[in-house]
Amino acid sequence: MSIEIKNLSFVYGAKSAYEKRALEDVSFTIKDGETLGIIGTTGSGKSTLIQHLNALIRVTNGSIVIDDIDLSQKRINLQLLRSKIGMLFQYPEYQLFEDTVEADVAFGPKNFGYKKEDIDYMVRQAIELVGLDYYEVKDKSPFELSGGQKRRVAIAGIIASRPSILVLDEPTAGLDPIGKREILDLVKRLKDSFVKTIIMISHNMDEIAEYCDHVIVLHEGKLIYDTTPEELFSDKEKLVGTGLSLPHTVNIARLLSEKGVEINESCLDVDSLVNAIEKAVPNE
């Protein structure tokens, strides 16, 4: 299920005093099975872009085709679209509302009209997929859980309806290092289930470098790069002027190059950087 975005533009408050151009002529394709990272500073259009994907914002200019659903059409089957695309907003733990974890996770499938037996199975599977013990948490109030657990319950609530595309808006924001690792490993693990394609917004370049195989960079509403993390971070000057930083490993390689120690490989994680340093600065 690929996603094709062509010449997408969007203006908030068109023809008013508050008119703001949020997206300008954005075109790119997301292939089936990719993990796409979207990066850009606050106000670069990231959230506007992802809200288009499940028609929270309707296409006004340009087109988006997801599988065989054309989002620029006037009438679209929203139920079908939203069962295919699960969307997790920032701080999703604030959106939990039911009395029990089980009821909260069941809310999605129930609204999509699944049968009771199916719902029970889907809920249980979703809770187990996010790494929680079904029998331990199902009757608990979501508010009794820790921050990281709440976020996992929120993710379970989205994947319970079995979307094949999952969109995550800063899934690790505000979590401590352990919580971050857990969520990222969970995201990785989900790709072995029915979730095929993952789209993730992140401010953390190290995360993008490590977990994504496709990356786009938005800057003031325009798409300025559509490439792989290796490509993007290999040219140390590419992100200059966008307000974005390099992953630390790439930054260390860049600083070394500036001082005449040339590191030619792309170093997207600690181990590859250490190996590259061993080659460039042999230890006598």
Added chain:
Amino acid sequence: MDTIITIKDVSFNYVTGEQISRGVKNVNLEIERGSFVVLLGHNGSGKSTLAKLLNGFLTPTEGEIIVDGINTADESKIFDLRSRVGMVFQNPDNQMVASIIEDDLAFGPENLGVEREEIGRRINWALDIVNMSEHRHRTPTKLSGGQKQRIAIAAVLAMLPNILILDESTAMLDPKGRSEVLETAHKLNKEENMTVILITHYMDEAIDADRIVVMNDGEVILDGAPSEVYQQTDVIRRAGLELPVAARVSEKLIERGYPIKFCLTDKELAEELCQLK
């Protein structure tokens, strides 16, 4: 040493129904006036509990805390205590009370009965420090996260505290917002001699501190200057924290026999390696 905070044999238990869970246990700390202290620990390690004990939100189950000469358990001095210990929390949207920024700053001192002219002076001073003077007549809702947190800091400053506690105030911000808030905290520390206690789980925010206190399971497990604390890599990992990338790279190079020192920043590491060439 001019001690501003003394924490002596302090333990605190949370009691919900019949369940008792430990917040902090046996904490002993003395914090020097004018120092910049970072309190590190993963979620649930007890760092926020400790912060709440400092301004009397919570009082110790055992032991005592003296802040600027006030015992935090002394209820008659609670208002005095709270105006001396200013706290800024995690979510920038939960701390604004007024629809215009200068009114938001006036809220604290007005409630303390401070005179009008004095309030005006304090607002000018506070907005100037956090670099938000030009926004004083605007509404906080249109600001970025970093700007909102700086307004929250200014609102606390208008109460003229001696101690500023930032309880994960950078956790919800983007990289730009984070550095704005950190710069503001360091500026207050240097220029106004404010005692700053920064609570975080980002280790890279602690590099410029005078002192780092690491907590785990309610206990202080490390306490010292950044260069000393960071070297305890095993303890740090066990405490659920993540070392900065430069530290992890230099650790691995040292393991492989490179004659370099343990580095905390990208720049430091690059410089060390260049000297080998």
